Amino acid sequence: MIQLLYRRLTAASLCTGVLLVLVLVDRLHAPWATLGFLLGALLGRERLADTWLLLTGRLAGVRFLIVRYGRGRLLWDGRIAGVPVEIGLWPNSLYLYFALVPGPALRLRLWLSSACYFGVHAGLGGWLALSADGLGRGVGIGLLLTVVLRLPRPDTSPLVSGWALLVMPFRADWLGQHLWKPEAVQADRLLSTGRIAEARALLEGLEPGEYPLAHLTPAGLALVEGRYEEAEQIAADVADRGYAFHTAHLLIGMAFIGRADSGEFSPERAGALLDPFLVRLGIDDRKLYRDFLPTADVARFQNDPETAVRVARRLSTMAGSRMWRAQACCSLAAALIATRRPDEAGKALARARKQCPGMVRISDVERMLEQPVGARPVRG
Structure with a gap:
């Protein structure tokens, strides 16, 4: 039942949010604002979530198996805090391979991680969109767009996803399938x-x-x-x-x-x-x-x-x-x-x-x- 409500809620929020953002984008006449919108959309699509996961993941029960940034010939290969880390020659998105380990109040910590992520993401985007001009306002609107697009994504990730925020609290039997020793x-x-x-x-x-x-x-x-x-x-x-x-x-x-x-x-x-x-x-x-x-x-x-x-x-x-x-x-x-x-x-x-x-x-x-x-x- 909760998943059906989630699908309907997210479909409605997606339509409303996209229309709102399109109206705001239509008002971006300055080239710098348009450039800012593209930068904000690029930043908010995955990079903000990856950065949040790197900074706060351990508090939410995450253990990284390997972290890699860039592809092609390795520039650096080592360990940070016991985690294998690699940096490749050609920049691209972060590759984060992680696992969840059992711990006290794990479900609550995962939910708080997602709630805080969306709060920071939407808060930063809203603040820039309302208080900044030109490039800054464009970045804010781009961030808001990615919040709208990320919330209804139909995955079942336990981290920084709309599913984790809105559905996971009602699925008591779900968390065990994601745990590692x-x-x-x-x-x-x-x-x-x-x-x-x-x-x-x-x-x-x-x-x-x-x-x-x-x-x-x-x-x-x-x-x-x-x-x-x-x-x-x-x-x-x-x-x-x-x-x-x-x-x-x-x-x-x-x-x-x-x-x-x-x-x-x-x-x-x-x-x-x-x-x-x-x-x-x-x-x-x-x-x-x-x-x-x-x-x-x-x-x-x-x-x-x-x-x-x-x-x-x-x-x-x-x-x-x-x-x-x-x-x-x-x-x-x-x-x-x-x-x-x-x-x-x-x-x-x-x-x-x-x-x-x-x-x-x-x-x-x-x-x-x-x-x-x-x-x-x-x-x-």
């Missing part, structure tokens, strides 16, 4: 930075228990250690229970690819499994969807290695952690092998080993490099 958070940080042995040591004997999302770290560990069937089963269990749809399916897809590169599956069988799998995720044109790594390997399995090279090369610098960049480098190397460019493939594998030493897929693709194209044995 603190030990799994630290293990995921280690795995993301390519420290496989340390992640394994922390996870040994650790049962995720009541927090299903914590299963994704053992699934990721199984993937990099070459236990592909186990990784697939763990991730499928998480997805079947309705959690972390995108991440779980990414792990399942990469398990299919690992089984193909190891020789357990033929490329034809892997492609047949992956193609409908991607369609179920809404990815029906791999040439347009460039940011989901399995699309590169589907292209390779379906005899389109040039598309595979293009997608994997992009993700080999853009992926959000060392472990996933190593996976992308392996996909790139396999595609380069298929295009008969062994020297470039060797360099891609060297980059993968630097990012995540000990990942089994690196050795599997290296064996492919040592064999003629089409001569690789298949076990099943």
